[in-house]
């Protein structure tokens with residue numbers, strides 16, 4: 001059993017997330033996803049999410065590429081998770097290139113090419129523009 005792990009916020013679930021999860025799952029037999037809690041996002045990433053943590057968990061659990069969803073509450077939990085789940089490979093998008101190389105002492109570390117031209121932030125910005133246009137047309 002080759003276990004893969006990855007972490008993220010996965011707000012406003014989109015094709016970039018799907019591509020990442022599909023390619024990560026294709027590297028092994030089981031994919032575990034650490035989903036950032038709302039508090040971790042706010043305190044550690046200065047990110048506020050549109051979709052609350054509980055919903056982001058359910059969306060990921062419904063994804064065919066995901067076998068287990070766990071909470072991501074701290075930057076430091078990765079080593080413990082890798083050991084607890086006997087992880088073979090840690091995967092992240094290459095916007096994190098090199099940032100988790102210290103995990104190479106624990107398992108393989110793979111950075112995958114990000115999907116171009118889509119992000120939760122760009123979706124939020126597009127939604128804000130559409131809402132404003134809608135107000136002006138009222």
Ligand code: C2G
Pocket residue numbers: 006007008009010011016017020036045072075091092093094095096112113114115116117118119120
């Ligand atoms: N991603 C991607 N292509 C995109 C957008 C995101 O491949 N167009 C990848 C990111 O590189 C990441 C994963 O999808 O590997 C989740 O992205 P985010 O939800 O933005 O995760 P992030 O906020 O970067 O949190 O400890 C790691 C952090 O929790 C990562």
